[in-house]
Amino acid sequence: MKIVSVHEGVVPISSSIRNAWIDFSSMDCSIVAVVSDVVRDGEPVVGYGFNSNGRYSAGEILRRRVVPRLLAADPESLLAEDGQLDPARAWGAVMTNEKPGGHGERSVAVGVIDMALFDLAAKIAGQPLYRWLSDRYGDGEPDEQVFVYAAGGYYAPGKTLRDLQDEMKGFLDQGYRVVKMKIGGADLAEDLERIEAVLEVLDGDGSRLAVDVNGRFDLATALEYGRAIEPYGLFWYEEIGDPLDYRLNAVVSEQYRGPIATGENLFSLQDARNLIRYGGMRPDRDYIQVDPALSYGLTEYLRIQEMLAQHGWSSRRCVPHGGHQFSLHIAAALKLGGNESYPGEFQPTGGFADGAVVEDSHVRLTETPGIGFESKAAFYEVLRALHA
Numbered sequence: 001m002k003i004v005s006v007h008e009g010v011v012p013i014s015s016s017i018r019n020a021w022i023d024f025s026s027m028d029c030s031i032v033a034v035v036s037d038v039v040r041d042g043e044p045v046v047g048y049g050f051n052s053n054g055r056y057s058a059g060e061i062l063r064r065r066v067v068p069r070l071l072a073a074d075p076e077s078l079l080a081e082d083g084q085l086d087p088a089r090a091w092g093a094v095m096t097n098e099k100p101g102g103h104g105e106r107s108v109a110v111g112v113i114d115m116a117l118f119d120l121a122a123k124i125a126g127q128p129l130y131r132w133l134s135d136r137y138g139d140g141e142p143d144e145q146v147f148v149y150a151a152g153g154y155y156a157p158g159k160t161l162r163d164l165q166d167e168m169k170g171f172l173d174q175g176y177r178v179v180k181m182k183i184g185g186a187d188l189a190e191d192l193e194r195i196e197a198v199l200e201v202l203d204g205d206g207s208r209l210a211v212d213v214n215g216r217f218d219l220a221t222a223l224e225y226g227r228a229i230e231p232y233g234l235f236w237y238e239e240i241g242d243p244l245d246y247r248l249n250a251v252v253s254e255q256y257r258g259p260i261a262t263g264e265n266l267f268s269l270q271d272a273r274n275l276i277r278y279g280g281m282r283p284d285r286d287y288i289q290v291d292p293a294l295s296y297g298l299t300e301y302l303r304i305q306e307m308l309a310q311h312g313w314s315s316r317r318c319v320p321h322g323g324h325q326f327s328l329h330i331a332a333a334l335k336l337g338g339n340e341s342y343p344g345e346f347q348p349t350g351g352f353a354d355g356a357v358v359e360d361s362h363v364r365l366t367e368t369p370g371i372g373f374e375s376k377a378a379f380y381e382v383l384r385a386l387h388a
């Protein structure tokens, strides 16, 4: 098995929405196609990857460092003992001459390639990624369905409380029981009004609503909001302060009794370990949201899972950020607690297979080999155009 060529491009995933920190008016995403010399039905087997959402395309790092190193590696050095592609060995090749620390956009570029290599490896084996992964890194019996919650509830120009309620009703109509909305982009009084409007749609059941601050609050505001929302008994209170401010998180976790979720902007084993060591996260109720696509890929995510286990954390406490197919496979294979879903945003990259049905907030995977981009027509067209 040899890699014949790697093609890289950018796709816009922009929209008019806004969270407490950024708008998405110029959001875009790197995509790659890794073409192998394996031929099936007269066509080369190709692995695809992309970089989730929330960070911009990382083309410069891909073109100047990551892809050249992959192509320069001795093909034999990328194979496991069974002669098949081993994405973890390729990971070592693309990280050659990279110093530790400072895991900014480099982790995004490596994550894109890592995803494509896992897609390729599972396709060559003729298996959907979740079964391939479960056989190698899990117990061989993957979850057949995965808990998903619907993320949305953004701020947008002219968006009324009624619009927010209609958006959430739409999620419930699509089969979701748990929904997420943004807070921290308005003042407390307005956000409480928005939360109460959504709770009306959820029959007053706060345990079905997560709120996401996107790292906006200082400690005083975090505690003030915490006191105000604690009585609602929410599903979780997300990314309350700066993602690297572990002390803020620890102080809030001493005072806010409900579940806290964070980690979507931690991009390495070392950062995730610091969160566990110093962030006050409680293994009996809190959630880790590291997104494998943004954080050096599944190769690094497996290391993070090992670290969590060593610290007494169940994989069920992990619910990755991003709402994409890659994490859905990982969630099923590694028995995570679930996966985010974006029914209304980040097209064409986000979301699951076209035919995927959500029932009681759970979704099943397809048996398409690899990650299954081929079952997501609009995205597949963009990916195929990279190399066709």
Ligand SMILES: O=C([O-])CC(=O)C(=O)O
Binding pocket: 019, 053, 054, 151, 212, 214, 264, 321, 322, 340
């Ligand atoms: O608004 C964003 O950047 C996305 C986000 O936080 C999430 O999906 O949890």
Ligand SMILES: [Mg+2]
Binding pocket: 212, 214, 238, 239, 264, 321
């Ligand atoms: Mg978030």
